[in-house]
Amino acid sequence: MATSSLPLLLPQHPAKESTFAEWKPQRHLQPPQPPVTDDARTQELEMAAARQMLDGKALKKTRPRRTVDYAGGMGRYNILRKLQPNPRYVPYLRPSPPFIIDLLPPKAYPDNAATSLCTKFVHTSTNKIRCPVNVVVWTPEARRVLTGSTSGEFTLWNGLTFNFETILQAHDSAIRAMQFTHSGSYLASADQNGVIKYFQPNMNNLTAWQGHREAIRGLSFSPDDNRFATASDDSTVRIWSFEESREERVLTGHGWDVKCVEWHPTKGLLVSGSKDNQIKFWDPRTGTALTTLHYHKNTIQALAWSPNGNFVATAARDQTVRVFDIRAMKEFAVLKGHKKEVCSLAWHPVHPILVSGGSEGALLHWDLAVPDPNTRASQHAEPPPITPRATLSQAHDSNVWSLAFHPLGHLLASASNDFTTRFWCRERPGDASSVFSGGGEKPPVIVDMSGQDDDDDAMVPGFGGDGAGWWGQDDAPGARANGHGDGAFAQGGSTDAGDFEIPGFGNADAGGPLPPQEDMYGGGSDGRQGGGPNRDDDWHGPRRGGGGNRGSRWGPRSRGRY
Numbered sequence: 344m345a346t347s348s349l350p351l352l353l354p355q356h357p358a359k360e361s362t363f364a365e366w367k368p369q370r371h372l373q374p375p376q377p378p379v380t381d382d383a384r385t386q387e388l389e390m391a392a393a394r395q396m397l398d399g400k401a402l403k404k405t406r407p408r409r410t411v412d413y414a415g416g417m418g419r420y421n422i423l424r425k426l427q428p429n430p431r432y433v434p435y436l437r438p439s440p441p442f443i444i445d446l447l448p449p450k451a452y453p454d455n456a457a458t459s460l461c462t463k464f465v466h467t468s469t470n471k472i473r474c475p476v477n478v479v480v481w482t483p484e485a486r487r488v489l490t491g492s493t494s495g496e497f498t499l500w501n502g503l504t505f506n507f508e509t510i511l512q513a514h515d516s517a518i519r520a521m522q523f524t525h526s527g528s529y530l531a532s533a534d535q536n537g538v539i540k541y542f543q544p545n546m547n548n549l550t551a552w553q554g555h556r557e558a559i560r561g562l563s564f565s566p567d568d569n570r571f572a573t574a575s576d577d578s579t580v581r582i583w584s585f586e587e588s589r590e591e592r593v594l595t596g597h598g599w600d601v602k603c604v605e606w607h608p609t610k611g612l613l614v615s616g617s618k619d620n621q622i623k624f625w626d627p628r629t630g631t632a633l634t635t636l637h638y639h640k641n642t643i644q645a646l647a648w649s650p651n652g653n654f655v656a657t658a659a660r661d662q663t664v665r666v667f668d669i670r671a672m673k674e675f676a677v678l679k680g681h682k683k684e685v686c687s688l689a690w691h692p693v694h695p696i697l698v699s700g701g702s703e704g705a706l707l708h709w710d711l712a713v714p715d716p717n718t719r720a721s722q723h724a725e726p727p728p729i730t731p732r733a734t735l736s737q738a739h740d741s742n743v744w745s746l747a748f749h750p751l752g753h754l755l756a757s758a759s760n761d762f763t764t765r766f767w768c769r770e771r772p773g774d775a776s777s778v779f780s781g782g783g784e785k786p787p788v789i790v791d792m793s794g795q796d797d798d799d800d801a802m803v804p805g806f807g808g809d810g811a812g813w814w815g816q817d818d819a820p821g822a823r824a825n826g827h828g829d830g831a832f833a834q835g836g837s838t839d840a841g842d843f844e845i846p847g848f849g850n851a852d853a854g855g856p857l858p859p860q861e862d863m864y865g866g867g868s869d870g871r872q873g874g875g876p877n878r879d880d881d882w883h884g885p886r887r888g889g890g891g892n893r894g895s896r897w898g899p900r901s902r903g904r905y
Contacts, residue, residue, distance in 0.1 A: 413751050416448045453694075464738075488505075529543060529568075561574035599619040600617060605647065612627075641661040679728055700744075700757060705737070765786065
């Protein structure tokens with residue numbers, strides 16, 4: 344039989360097994376790498392530096408600015424709410440820093456308060472004219488931070504990149520209190536001389552009048568914004584009609600300076616704290632004192648209602664913070680952890696977390712979901728002591744005068760007597776430098792002057808509105824009204840201090856102990872603003888008048904808030 348001439352398609356020898364090893368991903372095991380540098384951007388910066396040198400100006404070091412933006416987390420959370428299999432489903436967050444992109448807003452973790460501890464240092468912002476910062480508030484749309492200082496200036500900081508935006512000489516003396524209306528349409532502020540002023544969101548001054556004879560220490564709006572209350576060193580609390588700028592009632596009953604006043608979030612109820620160590624609850628309709636609490640042993644310095652209105656927290660010079668349940672009018676918890684007097688308080692907008700700031704410069708986070716009053720052996724027993732959930736022992740170099748949470752709860756702003764406003768965010772998941780125990784390194788001091796010269800043009804866009812619910816309340820308040828208008832700020836220079844390296848948190852005593860207040864303020868003056876009544880110097884008695892004669896363009900200068 345003839346042999347076939349067809350070509351042989353199969354190989355002569357059987358194929359050998361492949362010796363190539365299977366590829367396995369390895370890049371996820373490496374630490375996060377910095378982004379690739381843009382050559383065109385680098386060349387542009389070099390040319391700008393060369394032009395600056397030709398103009399005879401000092402060369403500025405450009406540093407990428409850290410940004411804490413809530414838009415990514417809110418977008419993921421809104422998508423998740425549409426796709427989640429059940430209302431309480433939340434994806435597992437892997438404990439590794441790169442997975443911070445999966446971190447959702449605090450509202451997504453209603454049962455986990457640990458996601459709302461703002462203990463990671465982000466940025467330090469400082470004015471060029473250094474003076475103590477007394478008040479800090481977030482603007483209604485929560486994109487900017489407004490601070491009031493002892494120089495009488497409003498300073499506006501960006502809430503995402505924390506850089507300076509603009510400045511305004513709002514008062515002739517130290518600003519002691521300010522608050523936006525719940526609708527976000529107006530801002531009311533008060534100063535050391537007892538003057539009250541109204542501002543629009545674009546900082547246009549509407550009116551001003553003499554409200555008290557002495558310094559106003561506190562200001563709080565009613566839930567419907569029709570009235571507001573002020574507390575003063577003249578030992579009175581006054582209720583004003585907001586629209587008419589007219590005094591409606593004078594609440595008398597405190598025996599000494601009234602240091603703080605807060606209106607209940609939803610009810611016709613006022614609470615005030617005084618230098619006579621008393622906490623008084625008032626009926627604003629009749630002007631009568633409903634009850635008086637005698638728990639603190641020294642001056643009440645700060646008050647704060649919980650967002651649901653069931654609890655009121657008080658801070659005093661006896662180094663304690665006390666929380667009262669007004670439904671039973673009983674003491675709910677005693678918070679002991681500060682080494683010196685407690686100056687400021689702030690409740691988290693979502694979780695039952697309370698943050699307190701002390702005169703030693705420490706920030707303490709308290710988780711009040713831990714104690715259960717029903718587990719006590721006796722209803723008359725002393726409330727159990729609670730240890731801080733997180734401690735930043737060197738957050739500031741001096742008194743922390745004011746604290747303010749972002750309405751979403753992912754950022755905390757703190758204003759201090761050390762001339763700085765500092766911003767704190769939540770920890771990264773799985774971060775080795777996390778601070779959930781005592782300690783905290785002192786934040787670095789790095790001055791960033793980029794883009795903040797006196798000749799830079801300041802732009803003040805209009806402000807919008809947003810709201811957030813709190814602690815068991817699913818319904819968030821309605822959107823706040825927008826205020827638009829041309830910026831009426833007086834242009835001024837300011838600097839902010841940032842850091843490129845992320846600081847770790849170590850031993851609580853890493854920076855050494857802070858000097859006592861008597862040494863810092865020079866005797867018993869308590870660091871008060873010159874020309875105003877002295878603050879809480881209980882050992883020397885109430886001082887009226889007096890003050891330093893050190894002249895400056897802002898009047899008498901002093902390191903202290905009071």
